[in-house]
Amino acid sequence: MNRRFRAIFTVLALVFALSLSGCDFASSARDTIATSFGYLTWAQATYKTQCQAAPTASTCSLITRAIGLNNAAVDSLNAYCNGPVAAGGTPWTSGGPCVPIKGAQGALQAALNALTPVIADLKLLATGKSVPKLTVEWLLHEPQTQATLLSVRIVEGR
Secondary structure, X not given: OHHHHHHHXXXXXXXXXXXXXXXXXXXXXHHHHHHHHHHHHHHHHHOHHHHHHOOOOHHHHHXXXXXXXXXXXXHXXXXXXXXXXXXXXOOHHXXXXXXXXXXXXXXXXXXXXXXXXXXXXXXXXXXXXOOOOOOHHHHHHOHHHHHHHHHHHHHHOO
């Protein structure tokens, strides 16, 4: 359990750190989209025959939905990263660096938020393992969390 707590705490710390850094947002989004593409590729290959025979089956509907959400996330990432390029620079769509358009960040975040749970379902389908759903209540009731919070409080003198 201690190892699991450390892993969860590390993931939460990374998510928090990434949320503070704007330039990492595009990298994180790109990685999420690439991961979803991998699961989609697997699902399409694995369920091709089944989905051709019964396209409305629940697994096939999940795959179809994931394809649409992945495409929307790709489009949103392209819109977010396709800001003005310096003279002589390469635009994002031609392999250049992401030049964020801050006004498009909300749309990209919404696309990723819609994509993430569907990809978690595909991951469950592929691996038989789901990502544990964490809640603040669960974390606060863990003895390790309580000890960590207590030690932080003592160090800060509060």
